[in-house]
Amino acid sequence: MATRRTFLKPGLAALAWPWLPRAAHAGAQVEEPLADAVRTALTSAIASSAPPVLVFADTEARLAYLRWLGAMSHKLKARKSDWDERREFLQTVWYESRRAGLDTGLVLGLIQVESAFRKFAVSPAGARGYMQVMPFWTRLIGNGDPSSLFHMQTNLRFGCVILRHYLDREAGDLYLALGRYNGSRGRPAYPNAVFRSAKHWEWTDRPEGPAS
Template identity: 45%
Template sequence: MLLAWALWPALAFAQPKPAEVDDELRKLLLNAVQAADSFTDRFDAEAWLMLQSGRLKRFVKEPEKRLHILRAVHSEAKRAGLQPELVLAVIEVESAFNRFAVSRVGAQGMMQIMPFWKLEIGRPDDNLIDMHTNLRYGCTILKHYLKRSDGHWADALARYNGSYGQYWYPERVMNAWERWR
């Protein structure tokens, strides 16, 4: 019995490697964690990236692409002062993570940004299909509408979608947000 207590600290944290763990994903995750500068701690990064990578798999099959998207979303969301899970929900509803998406009214990219914004800010050459550019625009716009709506998510999301006064879009995003939390 004494021996078991002496070994307890080592045994308590020793977990066998599950057979289904993908070594390629592990390596990608390690690189992603080391490059994830928007996280305060390596372990937070690892946990969040692993959790969200599993959720994103239904939209993006390749592990490397999933981690690239997740790092970019986390970084831009944090830069804008948004919850990354909310941004993931918006992207799910807007484009299902298709960076080449173009809506019937011309909105482009994962966060479905209207091209007129490029002219409004004097950057006509910006590429809204570029994921990083699209996320920068989208997170900035969403944060603006959240401030304008005094923190009311439903109003901010309706403004983001151009459907202010209607709540079908915010409901879709809020439902998706529950899956990302």
């Protein structure tokens, strides 16, 4: 039986490291009728295109973020060699995942599986960008322009909002939500691939203590 796993941030809802083959598990979200209330909520959730502004409760929270950024940057360097591009990407993933109430490591694992961190990836089904979002979503809840899915923040915003939507539909069952995201609900290959990849992006903060 497939294991159900939950990667939610408290208060917001609340193996080895192989680089997977290019678009190894990229699938396709399935277009389904949306209730008017759901369509309105999703449209509102993706509406703002302003750059992510990180807000921290205190200095320690900001330092914790910077430690996370340093650790993730080191892991991502092989795929994104330019520091400024890497920093902007990670900052946006951090912002959009938390905005949607998702675990940031899970989102990075999903991106690894879906696109291998390629901004302009296109699947055989036509899914686009880092999180392999299907173009029909721009018609349902966006501006109707599929090319906007190659814009980094737009793609990450859509991907996180859609995964949050599927997670809500599945009453918090991440295994089934990931299956919906990939168009393979009930089959284990894709959720398990994301879970394996997410392990590489897990992070536990270990602030440095005072010098002895």
